[in-house]
Amino acid sequence: MMEGYTILSLLLCLGVASAYSNYDVRLAGTGSNAANGRVEMFYDGAWGTVCNDYWGMNDASVVCKQLGFSEGASAAIRSPSPFGAGSGRVLLSTVACTGRENLLYDCNAKKLDAAVNCDHNRDAAVRCRGTQTAVYREGALRLAGSGSSANQGRVEVYANKQWGTVCDDYWGQNDANVVCRQLGFIGASGFKRKAETFGQGTGAILLDNVNCVGNEASIVDCPMNDIGDEDCTHSEDAGVICRVPVRLAGSGSSANQGRVEVYAEGQWGTVCDDHWGQEDANVVCRQLGFPGASDFTRMAETFGEGTGAILLDNVNCVGNEASIVDCRMNDIGDEDCTHSEDAGVICRAIRVAGAKKIEGLGWGIVEVYRDGQWGTVCGVGFTEMDTNVACRQLGFPTPSSYYFRHDQMKFFGAGTGPISLTGVTCQGDEASIMDCDLSSTAMAACTHAVDAEVLCKPATRKREGEDMETIHKIQEQLSAAEVSVAQEEKKDVLQADLTIAAAPVSDGKNDEDLKEKDVLQALSDLLAELKDK
Known part of the structure; x- marks a missing residue:
């Protein structure tokens, strides 16, 4: 993959996908876009909505400011919302902003567990105006470097109005877990030290001696040196590999078949079937522990339509990737699909x-x-x-x-x-x-x-060199095979025939016969002698 950045922070505008930190906001819903939509806030790994009780222009202006719009809000929308009802928790109610706050969560409101007595028929919405610029707040994260993708890369943090790397002193699994959860994943499958895998960054090294317990909401909540207090070089840049679980869901689904859903950006979502095919299904099935896929489905066929986010689109796997997010695809969340295009797999059981x-x-x-x-x-x-x-x-x-x-x-x-x-x-x-x-x-x-x-046995003839290698491997295994006394003679005959089959082809009569036959077929004929007759 090309050197580049996968921005995983408060937001990225202009259609670039992002993952989120607690109290970030987004606009969502039917017919929503970057400037118009149902207000949702991110908290504890999931998105929730805001109740429209007392919802007004000051509240809407803070949302639009947090999203980076230069002219604030043009409308604060109460029920009935044109963007439909959300799902998940109602995180804020009776919001009363002054308009000067930088974050919606900083406004006076009933928050989190106190935000009760409201349902999704009263979800708040806004319309923003002006130009939008990317906004980063202290402690925002992104993954960068050679080979980086949505779920893996060199860890970079935004602090003191700049992006910088993290030194790997004391860097371990707990630190990686905090980073990955902050980015909307469920945790880390691995961590990297010494600029391993993703290469060295440039510019400032902002964090050093990070020593997370593991339950922190943000990396800047972990014990560490003061920001900028470090004695490192970029050869010590830290990295992470975040887990992207895959599950199979839908009508008639089971452990080995169903609609494909992935967890990213703090939520489960489906995969659009654009370019969906056998290699993509093989990667998903192997990620789930199966040897491969026997089939794949498109157009929500067999397993029905999902709900919520559509997270992946234009997936195009080679077939040897370890995870579906290692395949070529649009950025997470960048899609133009409906759930009638949900992709599915049937894994070989x-x-x-x-x-x-x-x-x-x-x-x-x-x-x-x-x-x-x-x-x-x-x-x-x-x-x-x-x-x-x-x-x-x-x-x-x-x-x-x-x-x-x-x-x-x-x-x-x-x-x-x-x-x-x-x-x-x-x-x-x-x-x-x-x-x-x-x-x-x-x-x-x-x-x-x-x-x-x-x-x-494969149906097609392999190249001669590969045939020979296979024959030699089978000879080695046959030597170690456990056979009954009655089969010792057959084993010896088979070994001798395999030796002939593996001999170089020349102009001899016996070799001419071998030229006309698939070597693997000859092997199969010999092995057939061991069958019960």
């Missing part, structure tokens, strides 16, 4: 596991996600038909799959966790192994010693 698994092959112990956890599949009675369904669910074509009799050969040893499926009997055309007939009658014979193992 099946995977292959095992310490020896080979990348590119679906080879390992079969595990399924059931009742909120991953578990194995009993291999007693598990057949080629069952394997075909499992491999197709894993994204591999059939028939390009092979199973291993638990009483003949075990490559991966015993699995762990619950045994989730027993007595699997598939017809072969099921979309999921969970759609097959299941029986508990074989449960007594099912232990992790007989967990089902499969080999799922």
Whole structure:
């Protein structure tokens, strides 16, 4: 990502997304824009509204001043508001500003828990006028640097009328948690020292020896040196990585499928389906702990429309990102969508596991996600038909799959966790192994010693070099495989055939035969010898 700033402070005007600190304000609602809307205030990680009891021009003028408008307010709007009803807490009521305050929260009012006896039918609204300029208050934060994004970067703070960095002396998880919560996230997944990852800043180093307890509302509330009192260089700039949780919601949703919602800017919100596709769904599913996505949905299909904010738009993942916010996209909150365009995913609830698994092959112990956890599949009675369904669910074509009799050969040893499926009997055309007939009658014979193992093969031929590498890896695993005495001879034959398959191609007769065959197909033919006949 290009060097730049993701402004995460009181506000950013001109359509640039922001995250917020306590007592910041914004204008929201149906038909709202930068200068007109329902008044909302940020507090304790969430947005709330303001009751319109006694709401007047002085109150509206303070809101517009706080938002950076040069000419204050042109209207203070009471009910019925053209911007609709808000949601969440009512944070202020009976507001009585003088007009000289810089923050709405500084006005006389019933605040927070005292703001009672008001509902969202009486949400206050304003119309501002004049030009808008960015306004920063002491302690505002932004994330900057090489590779920075909405949720990660070098920490920069606004103090003494300037932006500056934070020295990493004593910098740790508690400090990062405070920064991330101040920016509207639920906490930090990591912290950085010594300008690691995001590079060195320039200009002032404003904070040093920051030592947060972890429950502070703002970084400037933490114990630290006086602002500007430091003995650091920019090689010690501190950084954070904030957590951006993802959840699946909506009608018919479950642990592995639903409407995609992310938490940012102090709230849960949906994802617009502009450019939404398979790679985006894969990233979301892997972020949730699944191996990938079997499908994706657009236009609020299947899981219905969400409510509240639409936080992400024009998401365009490569597919290898660790989190959806690492993908290319508009700034958070910069969207032109409705909830009829909410995006969804269906994650694969099946995977292959095992310490020896080979990348590119679906080879390992079969595990399924059931009742909120991953578990194995009993291999007693598990057949080629069952394997075909499992491999197709894993994204591999059939028939390009092979199973291993638990009483003949075990490559991966015993699995762990619950045994989730027993007595699997598939017809072969099921979309999921969970759609097959299941029986508990074989449960007594099912232990992790007989967990089902499969080999799922890609449909297309790989480059020769990759084929050879795969063959060599399988040879190594075969050498270590646990087999019965009766299978030792077959194992030796298979090893010999694999050696021939891995030999360099020349003009010899045997090699000419190999040229005409996919090496992986030859491997599959050899492994088929181990099947029960």
